Amino acid sequence: MKNIRVLVILLFVVVASTLLLIWSAESVPTPTPWPQQFHSLLFVNYNGSLSLIDLWYDWTNGRNFNIIQDQLGKLLYDLEWNNGTIYRYTLDDKKKCSVAQIDVGVLPPNWLHGAAYLGQELFDGFLCNVWQKVDFVWYYEDVVTKRPVHWIFYTGRSIHVMTFEVGAVLEDAKWQAPVYCFESKQVKDRTASDNSIMAIGSDGFLREFI
Numbered sequence: 001m002k003n004i005r006v007l008v009i010l011l012f013v014v015v016a017s018t019l020l021l022i023w024s025a026e027s028v029p030t031p032t033p034w035p036q037q038f039h040s041l042l043f044v045n046y047n048g049s050l051s052l053i054d055l056w057y058d059w060t061n062g063r064n065f066n067i068i069q070d071q072l073g074k075l076l077y078d079l080e081w082n083n084g085t086i087y088r089y090t091l092d093d094k095k096k097c098s099v100a101q102i103d104v105g106v107l108p109p110n111w112l113h114g115a116a117y118l119g120q121e122l123f124d125g126f127l128c129n130v131w132q133k134v135d136f137v138w139y140y141e142d143v144v145t146k147r148p149v150h151w152i153f154y155t156g157r158s159i160h161v162m163t164f165e166v167g168a169v170l171e172d173a174k175w176q177a178p179v180y181c182f183e184s185k186q187v188k189d190r191t192a193s194d195n196s197i198m199a200i201g202s203d204g205f206l207r208e209f210i
Ligand SMILES: *[C@@H]1O[C@H](CO)[C@@H](O)[C@H](O)[C@H]1NC(C)=O
Pocket: 047, 048
């Protein structure tokens, strides 16, 4: 009687662990959604042209800021609102600003939903899970910490994530575009056919400058 009980337990353990093995082999990793708010320093290489991007992603407040320093070049502010308005300006004496209106807003935190899993790869010294989204971007996420490590656009623009501060928010005053953005009305309508922007299905559109 005791032997039968042991046998039944053993059988159960064997069946359960086999099922677990099958399940883990079949479960494909999915990308971790972006935090609602984060700050990140990005190192960008576009065919040898280098830049640093100070990225302030702020989904909570419907805004996204790329502050772009080209190597030994200009400092460009690229400020995007959820209503599709994008201000691009410098804060130097030239007082240049262009305002664009696109049909979509800030990338949602789950923008990688539905991306195709490509497997694991060592990148920048980190073991990463890799996904591809609509032939537009390849995304590398640290297997252990789940932080983004790298993404690269189909154009070859390559982004290396240098810092990733979850929950960091840029103070409100810094989100105010300069007054000259509102003086000269040079609104250019940018459409989805612009090659720096791509439809990603129900998640909206993806800009090459995230
Ligand atoms: C990349 O840079 C090289 C060297 O400057 C140039 O010959 C090539 O056309 C560039 N490729 C692209 C896609 O811009």
